Amino acid sequence: MSVRPAPRGVATAAAHRLAAVRARRGRWVGWEIPPFGGIVRPRVVTVFVVVLGLAAAALVASVSIGQFPIPVGDVVRALTGTGGADAALIVRELRLPRALTALLVGAAFGLAGALMQAVTRNPLASPDLIGISAGASTGGVAAMLIGGVTAAGAGSYPTVPFGALVGAIVAATVCYGMAFRDGTITGFRFVLVGIGVQGALTALTGWLLARADINEASRAMVWLTGSLNGRGFEHAWWAGLALLCCVPPVVALIRPYQLSQYGDDTARALGVPVDRARMLLLLASVVLAAVATAAAGPVGFVALAAPQIARRLTATADLPLLTSGAVGATLLLLADLAARLVLAPIELPVGVVTGAIGAPYLMWLLTRAHQSGRAG
Amino acid sequence: MTTLVGDGLRLAYGDRVVAEGFDITLPAGKITALVGPNACGKSTALRALARLLTPAAGAVYLGDAPIADFSHRELAQRLALLPQTPVAPDGITVRDLVARGRTPYQRWWRQWSRADEEIVDRALAATGTAELADRNLDELSGGQRQRVWIALALAQQTPVLLLDEPTTYLDLAFQVDVLELVAELNERNGTTVAMVLHDLNQACRYADHLVAMRAGTVVAAGPPAEVVTAELVREVFGLECRIISCPVAGTPIVVPEGRSRRGRPRVSPGQEVRLT
Numbered sequence: 001m002s003v004r005p006a007p008r009g010v011a012t013a014a015a016h017r018l019a020a021v022r023a024r025r026g027r028w029v030g031w032e033i034p035p036f037g038g039i040v041r042p043r044v045v046t047v048f049v050v051v052l053g054l055a056a057a058a059l060v061a062s063v064s065i066g067q068f069p070i071p072v073g074d075v076v077r078a079l080t081g082t083g084g085a086d087a088a089l090i091v092r093e094l095r096l097p098r099a100l101t102a103l104l105v106g107a108a109f110g111l112a113g114a115l116m117q118a119v120t121r122n123p124l125a126s127p128d129l130i131g132i133s134a135g136a137s138t139g140g141v142a143a144m145l146i147g148g149v150t151a152a153g154a155g156s157y158p159t160v161p162f163g164a165l166v167g168a169i170v171a172a173t174v175c176y177g178m179a180f181r182d183g184t185i186t187g188f189r190f191v192l193v194g195i196g197v198q199g200a201l202t203a204l205t206g207w208l209l210a211r212a213d214i215n216e217a218s219r220a221m222v223w224l225t226g227s228l229n230g231r232g233f234e235h236a237w238w239a240g241l242a243l244l245c246c247v248p249p250v251v252a253l254i255r256p257y258q259l260s261q262y263g264d265d266t267a268r269a270l271g272v273p274v275d276r277a278r279m280l281l282l283l284a285s286v287v288l289a290a291v292a293t294a295a296a297g298p299v300g301f302v303a304l305a306a307p308q309i310a311r312r313l314t315a316t317a318d319l320p321l322l323t324s325g326a327v328g329a330t331l332l333l334l335a336d337l338a339a340r341l342v343l344a345p346i347e348l349p350v351g352v353v354t355g356a357i358g359a360p361y362l363m364w365l366l367t368r369a370h371q372s373g374r375a376g
Numbered sequence: 377m378t379t380l381v382g383d384g385l386r387l388a389y390g391d392r393v394v395a396e397g398f399d400i401t402l403p404a405g406k407i408t409a410l411v412g413p414n415a416c417g418k419s420t421a422l423r424a425l426a427r428l429l430t431p432a433a434g435a436v437y438l439g440d441a442p443i444a445d446f447s448h449r450e451l452a453q454r455l456a457l458l459p460q461t462p463v464a465p466d467g468i469t470v471r472d473l474v475a476r477g478r479t480p481y482q483r484w485w486r487q488w489s490r491a492d493e494e495i496v497d498r499a500l501a502a503t504g505t506a507e508l509a510d511r512n513l514d515e516l517s518g519g520q521r522q523r524v525w526i527a528l529a530l531a532q533q534t535p536v537l538l539l540d541e542p543t544t545y546l547d548l549a550f551q552v553d554v555l556e557l558v559a560e561l562n563e564r565n566g567t568t569v570a571m572v573l574h575d576l577n578q579a580c581r582y583a584d585h586l587v588a589m590r591a592g593t594v595v596a597a598g599p600p601a602e603v604v605t606a607e608l609v610r611e612v613f614g615l616e617c618r619i620i621s622c623p624v625a626g627t628p629i630v631v632p633e634g635r636s637r638r639g640r641p642r643v644s645p646g647q648e649v650r651l652t
Contacts, residue, residue, distance in 0.1 A: 262476065266476075
């Protein structure tokens with residue numbers, strides 16, 4: 001093989017048409033869409049579109065189904081402002097904000113999980129298992145208890161995202177600092193340290209609650225289970241803002257994101273500034289997890305399961321980033337729907353549902369990781 | 377043809393200094409083998425040459441320019457490294473892995489192209505892994521997997537290739553297979569190669585230039601036939617041995633002293649060894 005650079009002409013000629021790319025033996029690879037897409041693999045795109053469609057369907061179902069059922073047609077009319085007043089009130093003021101919050105929070109958790117699992121190369125390194133969500137919880141509870149003295153009801157909410165963000169970043173910094181050895185972090189150490197941090201923070205949250213006024217504490221408890229009840233547009237807005245801020249830089253870092261799954265040495269040898277990329281990707285993950293936690297409480301297992309489900313759906317070796325977000329959104333919407341319907345008219349916190357489904361999954365993951373020795 | 381030179385390097389992990397005042401030259405277009413006992417700093421030296429480890433003092437020069445001056449991307453277009461135990465995600469196919477080698481040439485406005493596809497095909501063909509292109513990496517034998525990793529480095533199209541213990545964990549036939557491949561690539565492309573090897577005989581056989589290290593210093597460097605002597609092996613490995621000539625390539629072969637098999641007389645140093 002020559003060491004000369006690739007002939008330019010070939011690249012530019014190919015850069016101006018959408019072409020089916022075939023490998024040497026005629027195996028169809030996908031469509032080439034220069035200059036942006038690289039090779040688009042039909043399965044990945046199809047899965048992403050289907051999951052997005054599922055999320056949209058779950059959103060509509062979530063708005064339509066409830067104690068006062070509203071047909072899909074009426075939902076659309078209520079949204080466009082042509083429907084009846086009752087339906088419009090229920091859709092616009094009650095159900096849509098809640099469904100939107102579920103969608104955005106689920107997407108944020110899915111992305112946060114994919115980022116952290118990829119960067120640490122460990123499927124157990126999920127924000128809800130290694131202290132990031134716990135840090136956000138501690139910060140959020142602290143903000144509620146401090147802010148709650150002056151503001152009544154959900155009025156203390158505006159301080160929660162900041163408390164959660166501070167708590168999550170402190171927790172992440174501690175995890176990162178303690179897992180850092182010889183110029184790198186290993187996923188295994190990161191998870192072990194994170195479980196310790198999680199324990200310490202849970203204790204701290206407990207201490208804060210024990211000291212607090214009983215009414216404040218019970219309100220914080222509901223938030224801590226992870227609940228979407230009574231969520232308004234302000235919650236959706238925060239989660240949306242976090243996604244808007246984090247998704248573009250993360251997509252710009254998509255190649256370091258993919259290569260981080262190949263180990264530091266290989267990634268560096270392929271020209272990725274590993275340390276910088278890892279910090280940025282982890283920061284994005286922490287911000288997404290913190291803001292999602294602030295909006296809906298530390299809903300467990302979505303961040304853990306969404307990337308792995310997405311990877312199995314797309315059948316790629318890498319964790320698909322955007323698909324993970326879409327899967328997370330769908331999961332949380334469906335879980336919330338289940339939380340509302342299973343024991344209707346009693347409504348469960350959504351965290352109970354994700355926990356009930358997620359815990360067996362975690363056990364399965366642990367036994368499997370142990371068998372194949374892949375947890376490290 | 378590019379030389380890689382380490383000049384006055386001080387190599388340390390935190391407070392633990394591995395090498396001090398370390399000089400090394402990889403001659404252009406030649407295969408250099410780094411040999412020495414365990415923990416003598418060979419892999420550390422290779423990591424410093426690849427800029428995976430920043431030296432506390434001194435500098436590494438690629439041609440005339442210090443490698444610290446290259447951007448990540450520029451360096452990856454000039455220098456490829458195969459780590460000792462590379463990792464890949466579960467279930468990746470051979471072709472997808474080798475395609476990652478084109479990363480240093482891609483930008484968001486210049487994504488995957490036909491030229492990249494062709495280069496990947498050539499890398500697969502050159503390493504004899506074209507037949508495995510659609511298989512999962514997990515399914516392959518150790519030797520095949522090592523060939524695939526070398527194909528990844530080849531797809532980077534660099535004038536310099538560094539290999540950290542490319543033959544470790546492979547059985548003898550695969551070791552020879554990988555070394556033959558490296559020699560072939562070096563001959564065909566004039567690639568400057570450096571590899572850390574454990575087997576001194578293989579190093580003598582395949583390297584043009586041998587660097588013997590002990591405790592973070594270069595004890596001897598030069599063509600194996602001139603450098604490898606019983607004294608050197610004693611000094612570097614603390615092993616008594618005799619040097620004989622390889623019947624195939626005429627390169628030095630190290631035969632350890634020590635006990636002979638039970639019930640057989642030892643051959644004294646002056647006695648002739650008959651090769652059959």
